[in-house]
Amino acid sequence: MRTLLVINPNTSAHVSALLQRHVQAAAGSGVSVRTVTARFGAPYIACEASYAVAAHATLDAWAAALAGGAPAPDAVLVGCFGDPGLFALRECSPVPVTGLAEAAFATAARHGRFGVVTGGERWRPMLQRLAQALGLGERLAGIHTVAPTGAQLAADPAAAQRLLAQACRDAARQMQLQAVILGGAGLAGMAAAIQPEVDVPVIDSVMAGAHEALHAMAPAPRRERPGCDVPWAGVSRELAALGLPTPG
Template structure:
Protein backbone atom coordinates (compact mmCIF):
# COMPACT_ATOMS: atom_id res chain seq x y z
CA UNK A 1 0.00 0.00 0.00
CA UNK A 2 1.31 3.45 -0.91
CA UNK A 3 -0.02 6.60 0.76
CA UNK A 4 0.71 10.21 -0.17
CA UNK A 5 1.24 12.38 2.93
CA UNK A 6 0.40 15.90 1.81
CA UNK A 7 1.63 19.02 3.59
CA UNK A 8 0.03 22.26 2.38
CA UNK A 9 2.73 24.51 3.85
CA UNK A 10 6.19 25.05 2.43
CA UNK A 11 8.25 23.73 5.36
CA UNK A 12 9.92 20.54 4.16
CA UNK A 13 11.15 19.68 7.65
CA UNK A 14 7.53 19.45 8.83
CA UNK A 15 6.73 17.01 6.02
CA UNK A 16 9.75 14.89 6.85
CA UNK A 17 8.85 14.80 10.55
CA UNK A 18 5.25 13.81 9.79
CA UNK A 19 6.31 11.01 7.45
CA UNK A 20 8.84 9.70 9.98
CA UNK A 21 6.27 9.69 12.80
CA UNK A 22 3.66 7.95 10.70
CA UNK A 23 6.04 5.47 9.07
CA UNK A 24 7.20 4.27 12.48
CA UNK A 25 3.61 3.27 13.26
CA UNK A 26 2.98 1.52 9.92
CA UNK A 27 3.34 -2.15 9.03
CA UNK A 28 6.21 -3.00 6.66
CA UNK A 29 3.96 -3.23 3.60
CA UNK A 30 2.87 0.43 3.85
CA UNK A 31 4.99 2.99 2.00
CA UNK A 32 4.61 6.69 2.75
CA UNK A 33 5.67 9.42 0.34
CA UNK A 34 5.66 13.04 1.48
CA UNK A 35 4.68 16.01 -0.66
CA UNK A 36 5.30 19.62 0.35
CA UNK A 37 3.74 22.73 -1.16
CA UNK A 38 6.23 24.61 -3.33
CA UNK A 39 4.63 28.00 -2.73
CA UNK A 40 2.58 29.63 0.00
CA UNK A 41 3.20 30.01 3.73
CA UNK A 42 5.76 28.26 5.95
CA UNK A 43 2.80 27.41 8.19
CA UNK A 44 -0.85 27.92 7.28
CA UNK A 45 -2.32 30.26 9.89
CA UNK A 46 -4.54 32.83 8.15
CA UNK A 47 -7.37 33.03 5.64
CA UNK A 48 -5.00 34.33 2.96
CA UNK A 49 -2.60 31.45 3.61
CA UNK A 50 -5.47 28.95 3.48
CA UNK A 51 -6.56 30.28 0.08
CA UNK A 52 -3.06 29.97 -1.37
CA UNK A 53 -2.50 26.60 0.30
CA UNK A 54 -5.47 25.07 -1.49
CA UNK A 55 -3.88 25.87 -4.85
CA UNK A 56 -0.43 24.78 -3.66
CA UNK A 57 -1.78 21.46 -2.35
CA UNK A 58 -3.47 20.73 -5.66
CA UNK A 59 -0.25 21.40 -7.56
CA UNK A 60 1.73 19.23 -5.14
CA UNK A 61 -0.70 16.35 -5.66
CA UNK A 62 -0.52 16.69 -9.43
CA UNK A 63 3.27 16.72 -9.36
CA UNK A 64 3.44 13.69 -7.06
CA UNK A 65 0.99 11.65 -9.14
CA UNK A 66 2.82 12.54 -12.35
CA UNK A 67 6.21 11.68 -10.84
CA UNK A 68 5.07 8.19 -9.87
CA UNK A 69 3.47 7.61 -13.26
CA UNK A 70 6.51 8.84 -15.20
CA UNK A 71 8.72 6.48 -13.20
CA UNK A 72 6.45 3.54 -13.96
CA UNK A 73 5.61 3.03 -10.30
CA UNK A 74 2.18 1.97 -8.99
CA UNK A 75 -0.25 4.81 -8.21
CA UNK A 76 -1.12 5.98 -4.71
CA UNK A 77 -3.76 4.03 -2.81
CA UNK A 78 -4.78 6.97 -0.63
CA UNK A 79 -3.87 10.55 0.28
CA UNK A 80 -3.52 11.68 3.88
CA UNK A 81 -4.01 15.46 3.90
CA UNK A 82 -1.88 16.50 6.88
CA UNK A 83 -3.22 20.02 7.25
CA UNK A 84 -5.90 20.61 9.87
CA UNK A 85 -7.59 23.35 7.85
CA UNK A 86 -7.86 21.03 4.83
CA UNK A 87 -7.67 23.87 2.25
CA UNK A 88 -9.00 22.78 -1.12
CA UNK A 89 -9.85 19.24 -0.04
CA UNK A 90 -12.86 19.08 -2.36
CA UNK A 91 -10.60 19.82 -5.35
CA UNK A 92 -8.12 17.17 -4.20
CA UNK A 93 -10.91 14.60 -4.06
CA UNK A 94 -11.98 15.61 -7.54
CA UNK A 95 -8.39 15.28 -8.78
CA UNK A 96 -7.54 11.93 -7.21
CA UNK A 97 -9.29 8.63 -7.83
CA UNK A 98 -8.48 7.37 -4.32
CA UNK A 99 -9.63 8.34 -0.80
CA UNK A 100 -8.38 11.73 0.40
CA UNK A 101 -8.50 11.75 4.19
CA UNK A 102 -8.68 15.19 5.78
CA UNK A 103 -7.04 15.70 9.17
CA UNK A 104 -9.86 17.67 10.79
CA UNK A 105 -12.78 15.82 9.23
CA UNK A 106 -11.45 12.34 10.03
CA UNK A 107 -10.43 13.23 13.58
CA UNK A 108 -13.81 14.79 14.35
CA UNK A 109 -15.56 11.66 13.07
CA UNK A 110 -13.37 9.63 15.41
CA UNK A 111 -14.18 11.94 18.32
CA UNK A 112 -17.91 11.50 17.72
CA UNK A 113 -17.49 7.78 18.32
CA UNK A 114 -15.96 8.45 21.74
CA UNK A 115 -18.22 11.06 23.25
CA UNK A 116 -21.13 13.44 22.85
CA UNK A 117 -19.19 16.70 22.70
CA UNK A 118 -15.64 17.47 21.63
CA UNK A 119 -13.31 20.44 21.89
CA UNK A 120 -10.47 21.32 19.54
CA UNK A 121 -7.14 22.66 20.74
CA UNK A 122 -4.93 24.18 18.05
CA UNK A 123 -2.27 26.85 17.59
CA UNK A 124 -2.91 30.24 15.99
CA UNK A 125 -5.38 32.99 16.88
CA UNK A 126 -6.85 33.01 13.36
CA UNK A 127 -7.98 29.38 13.48
CA UNK A 128 -11.03 29.47 15.82
CA UNK A 129 -13.22 31.53 13.44
CA UNK A 130 -12.24 29.30 10.52
CA UNK A 131 -12.90 26.15 12.52
CA UNK A 132 -16.29 27.49 13.60
CA UNK A 133 -17.13 27.86 9.91
CA UNK A 134 -16.09 24.23 9.40
CA UNK A 135 -18.45 23.20 12.21
CA UNK A 136 -21.32 25.04 10.53
CA UNK A 137 -20.57 23.55 7.10
CA UNK A 138 -20.58 20.05 8.54
CA UNK A 139 -23.60 20.72 10.82
CA UNK A 140 -21.53 19.77 13.87
CA UNK A 141 -21.68 23.03 15.82
CA UNK A 142 -23.95 21.51 18.45
CA UNK A 143 -21.47 18.69 19.10
CA UNK A 144 -18.50 21.07 19.42
CA UNK A 145 -18.05 22.16 23.03
CA UNK A 146 -15.58 24.85 22.06
CA UNK A 147 -12.21 25.79 20.63
CA UNK A 148 -8.96 26.44 22.45
CA UNK A 149 -5.85 28.23 21.26
CA UNK A 150 -2.28 27.35 22.13
CA UNK A 151 -0.26 30.57 22.32
CA UNK A 152 2.94 30.93 20.36
CA UNK A 153 4.36 30.15 16.94
CA UNK A 154 3.47 26.77 15.45
CA UNK A 155 6.90 26.00 14.02
CA UNK A 156 8.61 27.06 17.26
CA UNK A 157 6.36 24.73 19.26
CA UNK A 158 7.11 21.89 16.87
CA UNK A 159 10.84 22.49 17.32
CA UNK A 160 10.97 22.88 21.11
CA UNK A 161 9.22 19.83 22.53
CA UNK A 162 9.77 20.72 26.18
CA UNK A 163 8.31 24.21 25.86
CA UNK A 164 5.59 22.90 23.56
CA UNK A 165 4.54 20.29 26.12
CA UNK A 166 4.33 22.96 28.83
CA UNK A 167 2.16 25.45 26.94
CA UNK A 168 -0.05 22.79 25.36
CA UNK A 169 -0.72 21.16 28.72
CA UNK A 170 -1.70 24.54 30.21
CA UNK A 171 -3.99 25.32 27.28
CA UNK A 172 -5.57 21.87 27.47
CA UNK A 173 -6.30 22.27 31.17
CA UNK A 174 -8.00 25.61 30.46
CA UNK A 175 -10.17 24.00 27.78
CA UNK A 176 -11.14 21.14 30.08
CA UNK A 177 -12.05 23.51 32.92
CA UNK A 178 -14.10 25.93 30.81
CA UNK A 179 -15.64 23.76 28.08
CA UNK A 180 -15.85 20.33 29.76
CA UNK A 181 -15.77 18.23 26.56
CA UNK A 182 -16.08 14.45 26.46
CA UNK A 183 -13.19 14.28 23.96
CA UNK A 184 -10.30 16.64 23.29
CA UNK A 185 -8.80 16.95 19.81
CA UNK A 186 -5.22 18.24 19.57
CA UNK A 187 -5.38 19.63 16.05
CA UNK A 188 -2.67 20.51 13.58
CA UNK A 189 0.57 19.11 12.21
CA UNK A 190 2.68 21.26 14.54
CA UNK A 191 1.04 19.68 17.60
CA UNK A 192 1.53 16.10 16.46
CA UNK A 193 2.93 13.86 19.17
CA UNK A 194 1.74 15.85 22.18
CA UNK A 195 -1.65 14.21 22.78
CA UNK A 196 -0.29 11.14 24.54
CA UNK A 197 0.98 13.23 27.44
CA UNK A 198 -2.43 14.84 28.00
CA UNK A 199 -4.82 11.92 28.46
CA UNK A 200 -4.16 11.41 32.16
CA UNK A 201 -4.14 15.14 32.92
CA UNK A 202 -7.41 15.75 31.06
CA UNK A 203 -9.31 12.68 32.21
CA UNK A 204 -10.97 12.19 28.81
CA UNK A 205 -9.84 10.66 25.50
CA UNK A 206 -7.34 12.95 23.76
CA UNK A 207 -6.94 12.54 20.01
CA UNK A 208 -3.81 13.44 18.06
CA UNK A 209 -5.20 14.67 14.75
CA UNK A 210 -2.22 13.34 12.80
CA UNK A 211 -2.61 9.73 13.92
CA UNK A 212 -6.40 9.65 14.36
CA UNK A 213 -6.88 10.78 10.76
CA UNK A 214 -4.09 8.64 9.33
CA UNK A 215 -5.70 5.49 10.70
CA UNK A 216 -8.58 6.13 8.29
CA UNK A 217 -6.35 6.46 5.21
Protein backbone atom coordinates in the same frame (compact mmCIF):
# COMPACT_ATOMS: atom_id res chain seq x y z
CA MET B 1 2.59 -2.85 -1.64
CA ARG B 2 -0.14 -0.32 -0.93
CA THR B 3 0.87 3.33 -0.88
CA LEU B 4 -0.30 6.39 1.04
CA LEU B 5 0.51 9.87 -0.21
CA VAL B 6 0.75 12.55 2.49
CA ILE B 7 0.65 16.14 1.23
CA ASN B 8 2.11 18.84 3.44
CA PRO B 9 0.39 22.05 2.23
CA ASN B 10 3.07 24.30 3.70
CA THR B 11 6.69 24.64 2.64
CA SER B 12 8.30 23.40 5.88
CA ALA B 13 10.57 20.40 5.27
CA HIS B 14 10.66 19.88 9.06
CA VAL B 15 6.89 19.39 9.20
CA SER B 16 7.07 17.00 6.23
CA ALA B 17 9.71 14.93 8.01
CA LEU B 18 7.58 14.84 11.17
CA LEU B 19 4.53 13.72 9.19
CA GLN B 20 6.55 11.06 7.37
CA ARG B 21 7.90 9.62 10.60
CA HIS B 22 4.62 9.48 12.50
CA VAL B 23 2.38 8.36 9.63
CA GLN B 24 4.80 5.64 8.55
CA ALA B 25 4.96 4.38 12.14
CA ALA B 26 1.17 4.19 12.23
CA ALA B 27 1.06 2.46 8.83
CA GLY B 28 3.62 -0.23 9.66
CA SER B 29 5.69 -2.17 7.18
CA GLY B 30 2.74 -3.18 4.98
CA VAL B 31 2.16 0.31 3.58
CA SER B 32 4.63 2.64 1.91
CA VAL B 33 4.13 6.26 3.01
CA ARG B 34 5.38 9.08 0.79
CA THR B 35 5.23 12.65 2.07
CA VAL B 36 5.53 15.56 -0.35
CA THR B 37 5.96 19.24 0.49
CA ALA B 38 4.13 22.17 -1.11
CA ARG B 39 6.17 23.71 -3.92
CA PHE B 40 5.06 27.23 -3.00
CA GLY B 41 3.26 29.09 -0.25
CA ALA B 42 3.98 29.76 3.41
CA PRO B 43 6.24 27.88 5.86
CA TYR B 44 3.23 27.59 8.15
CA ILE B 45 -0.47 28.37 7.71
CA ALA B 46 -1.81 30.93 10.14
CA CYS B 47 -4.33 33.15 8.32
CA GLU B 48 -7.00 33.10 5.63
CA ALA B 49 -4.59 34.18 2.89
CA SER B 50 -1.99 31.49 3.64
CA TYR B 51 -4.83 28.96 3.89
CA ALA B 52 -6.13 29.92 0.43
CA VAL B 53 -2.67 29.61 -1.10
CA ALA B 54 -2.18 26.27 0.69
CA ALA B 55 -5.33 24.89 -0.94
CA HIS B 56 -3.83 25.67 -4.36
CA ALA B 57 -0.51 24.16 -3.24
CA THR B 58 -2.29 20.96 -2.18
CA LEU B 59 -3.76 20.50 -5.65
CA ASP B 60 -0.43 21.35 -7.25
CA ALA B 61 1.40 18.80 -5.07
CA TRP B 62 -1.13 16.14 -6.04
CA ALA B 63 -0.70 16.93 -9.72
CA ALA B 64 3.10 16.86 -9.41
CA ALA B 65 2.92 13.46 -7.70
CA LEU B 66 1.04 12.09 -10.73
CA ALA B 67 3.32 13.72 -13.30
CA GLY B 68 4.93 11.53 -15.93
CA GLY B 69 2.31 8.83 -15.64
CA ALA B 70 3.18 7.91 -12.05
CA PRO B 71 0.59 5.56 -10.56
CA ALA B 72 -1.94 7.04 -8.17
CA PRO B 73 -1.52 6.08 -4.51
CA ASP B 74 -4.15 4.05 -2.69
CA ALA B 75 -5.17 7.02 -0.55
CA VAL B 76 -4.20 10.62 0.16
CA LEU B 77 -3.87 12.45 3.47
CA VAL B 78 -3.83 16.26 3.57
CA GLY B 79 -1.26 16.84 6.30
CA CYS B 80 -2.53 20.09 7.79
CA PHE B 81 -4.98 20.61 10.64
CA GLY B 82 -7.45 22.67 8.66
CA ASP B 83 -7.42 20.52 5.53
CA PRO B 84 -6.78 23.17 2.83
CA GLY B 85 -7.88 21.89 -0.57
CA LEU B 86 -9.60 18.81 0.90
CA PHE B 87 -12.91 19.08 -0.96
CA ALA B 88 -11.33 20.15 -4.24
CA LEU B 89 -8.81 17.31 -4.18
CA ARG B 90 -11.48 14.79 -3.24
CA GLU B 91 -13.53 15.92 -6.24
CA CYS B 92 -10.75 15.27 -8.75
CA SER B 93 -8.97 12.32 -7.15
CA PRO B 94 -9.68 8.70 -8.13
CA VAL B 95 -8.70 7.52 -4.62
CA PRO B 96 -9.93 8.32 -1.09
CA VAL B 97 -8.78 11.65 0.38
CA THR B 98 -8.97 12.70 4.01
CA GLY B 99 -7.46 15.45 6.14
CA LEU B 100 -6.12 15.79 9.66
CA ALA B 101 -9.00 17.94 10.90
CA GLU B 102 -11.73 15.90 9.23
CA ALA B 103 -10.38 12.69 10.72
CA ALA B 104 -9.77 14.19 14.16
CA PHE B 105 -13.26 15.72 14.28
CA ALA B 106 -14.84 12.37 13.40
CA THR B 107 -12.71 10.53 15.96
CA ALA B 108 -13.48 13.00 18.74
CA ALA B 109 -17.20 13.10 17.90
CA ARG B 110 -17.46 9.39 18.71
CA HIS B 111 -16.80 10.33 22.34
CA GLY B 112 -19.50 13.03 22.33
CA ARG B 113 -19.03 16.74 22.87
CA PHE B 114 -15.51 17.75 21.81
CA GLY B 115 -13.27 20.78 21.58
CA VAL B 116 -10.03 21.77 19.91
CA VAL B 117 -6.76 23.07 21.28
CA THR B 118 -4.41 24.50 18.68
CA GLY B 119 -1.93 27.30 18.04
CA GLY B 120 -2.83 30.60 16.39
CA GLU B 121 -5.88 32.76 17.10
CA ARG B 122 -6.80 33.13 13.42
CA TRP B 123 -7.50 29.40 13.14
CA ARG B 124 -10.72 29.67 15.17
CA PRO B 125 -13.11 30.86 12.41
CA MET B 126 -11.44 28.64 9.80
CA LEU B 127 -11.89 25.52 11.94
CA GLN B 128 -15.45 26.46 12.88
CA ARG B 129 -16.28 26.85 9.19
CA LEU B 130 -14.74 23.46 8.40
CA ALA B 131 -16.69 21.76 11.19
CA GLN B 132 -19.91 23.18 9.79
CA ALA B 133 -19.01 22.00 6.29
CA LEU B 134 -18.35 18.50 7.64
CA GLY B 135 -21.68 18.41 9.47
CA LEU B 136 -20.06 18.39 12.92
CA GLY B 137 -20.64 21.98 13.94
CA GLU B 138 -23.09 21.02 16.70
CA ARG B 139 -20.66 18.54 18.26
CA LEU B 140 -17.80 21.06 18.33
CA ALA B 141 -18.18 22.83 21.68
CA GLY B 142 -15.41 25.33 21.11
CA ILE B 143 -11.87 26.08 20.01
CA HIS B 144 -9.19 27.04 22.53
CA THR B 145 -6.24 28.72 20.81
CA VAL B 146 -2.90 29.39 22.45
CA ALA B 147 -0.85 32.42 21.48
CA PRO B 148 2.07 30.67 19.75
CA THR B 149 1.51 29.36 16.24
CA GLY B 150 1.86 25.65 15.50
CA ALA B 151 5.33 26.31 14.11
CA GLN B 152 6.43 28.11 17.28
CA LEU B 153 5.04 25.32 19.46
CA ALA B 154 6.90 22.68 17.46
CA ALA B 155 10.15 24.62 17.86
CA ASP B 156 10.13 24.23 21.67
CA PRO B 157 8.51 20.86 22.50
CA ALA B 158 9.11 20.98 26.26
CA ALA B 159 7.51 24.40 26.71
CA ALA B 160 4.77 23.46 24.25
CA GLN B 161 3.91 20.33 26.21
CA ARG B 162 3.41 22.30 29.43
CA LEU B 163 1.36 24.98 27.71
CA LEU B 164 -0.80 22.54 25.76
CA ALA B 165 -1.45 20.25 28.71
CA GLN B 166 -2.81 23.19 30.69
CA ALA B 167 -4.83 24.36 27.69
CA CYS B 168 -6.37 20.91 27.27
CA ARG B 169 -7.27 20.74 30.97
CA ASP B 170 -8.80 24.21 30.85
CA ALA B 171 -10.78 23.46 27.69
CA ALA B 172 -12.10 20.14 29.01
CA ARG B 173 -13.24 21.75 32.27
CA GLN B 174 -14.63 25.00 30.91
CA MET B 175 -16.44 23.48 27.93
CA GLN B 176 -17.44 20.23 29.68
CA LEU B 177 -15.91 18.12 26.95
CA GLN B 178 -15.90 14.37 26.41
CA ALA B 179 -12.77 14.65 24.21
CA VAL B 180 -10.27 17.28 23.16
CA ILE B 181 -8.33 17.42 19.90
CA LEU B 182 -4.72 18.55 19.91
CA GLY B 183 -4.62 19.99 16.41
CA GLY B 184 -1.58 20.61 14.26
CA ALA B 185 0.80 18.64 12.07
CA GLY B 186 3.73 20.08 14.01
CA LEU B 187 2.25 18.70 17.26
CA ALA B 188 2.34 15.06 16.17
CA GLY B 189 3.12 12.81 19.14
CA MET B 190 2.40 15.38 21.84
CA ALA B 191 -1.10 14.10 22.62
CA ALA B 192 0.29 10.84 24.00
CA ALA B 193 2.74 12.77 26.18
CA ILE B 194 0.10 14.98 27.77
CA GLN B 195 -2.72 12.40 27.98
CA PRO B 196 -1.82 11.36 31.57
CA GLU B 197 -2.38 14.99 32.62
CA VAL B 198 -5.85 15.32 31.06
CA ASP B 199 -9.02 13.57 32.28
CA VAL B 200 -10.66 13.12 28.86
CA PRO B 201 -9.28 11.51 25.67
CA VAL B 202 -6.76 13.70 23.86
CA ILE B 203 -6.92 13.11 20.10
CA ASP B 204 -3.71 13.46 18.10
CA SER B 205 -4.78 14.95 14.76
CA VAL B 206 -1.91 13.30 12.85
CA MET B 207 -2.64 9.85 14.25
CA ALA B 208 -6.36 10.29 13.60
CA GLY B 209 -5.60 11.29 10.01
CA ALA B 210 -3.22 8.38 9.49
CA HIS B 211 -5.69 5.81 10.80
CA GLU B 212 -8.56 7.22 8.74
CA ALA B 213 -6.48 7.26 5.56
CA LEU B 214 -5.27 3.72 6.12
CA HIS B 215 -8.81 2.52 6.77
CA ALA B 216 -9.96 4.21 3.55
CA MET B 217 -7.56 2.06 1.53
CA ALA B 218 -10.07 -0.79 1.43
CA PRO B 219 -10.65 -1.88 -2.19
CA ALA B 220 -13.15 0.36 -3.94
CA PRO B 221 -13.89 1.31 -7.55
CA ARG B 222 -11.63 4.07 -8.84
CA ARG B 223 -12.58 6.78 -11.26
CA GLU B 224 -11.10 6.16 -14.69
CA ARG B 225 -9.24 9.45 -14.92
CA PRO B 226 -8.54 12.00 -12.21
CA GLY B 227 -9.16 15.52 -13.35
CA CYS B 228 -11.31 18.61 -13.34
CA ASP B 229 -13.99 19.96 -15.61
CA VAL B 230 -12.45 23.20 -16.91
CA PRO B 231 -9.23 24.20 -18.68
CA TRP B 232 -6.78 26.16 -16.53
CA ALA B 233 -4.26 28.82 -17.46
CA GLY B 234 -1.38 30.27 -15.48
CA VAL B 235 -0.95 27.27 -13.17
CA SER B 236 1.85 24.73 -13.14
CA ARG B 237 2.20 22.43 -16.13
CA GLU B 238 1.35 19.43 -13.93
CA LEU B 239 -1.78 21.02 -12.53
CA ALA B 240 -2.91 22.21 -15.94
CA ALA B 241 -2.73 18.60 -17.14
CA LEU B 242 -5.52 17.68 -14.70
CA GLY B 243 -7.95 20.11 -16.37
CA LEU B 244 -9.67 19.80 -19.70
CA PRO B 245 -7.54 20.33 -22.80
CA THR B 246 -7.39 23.99 -23.80
CA PRO B 247 -9.62 24.59 -26.87
CA GLY B 248 -7.77 25.05 -30.15
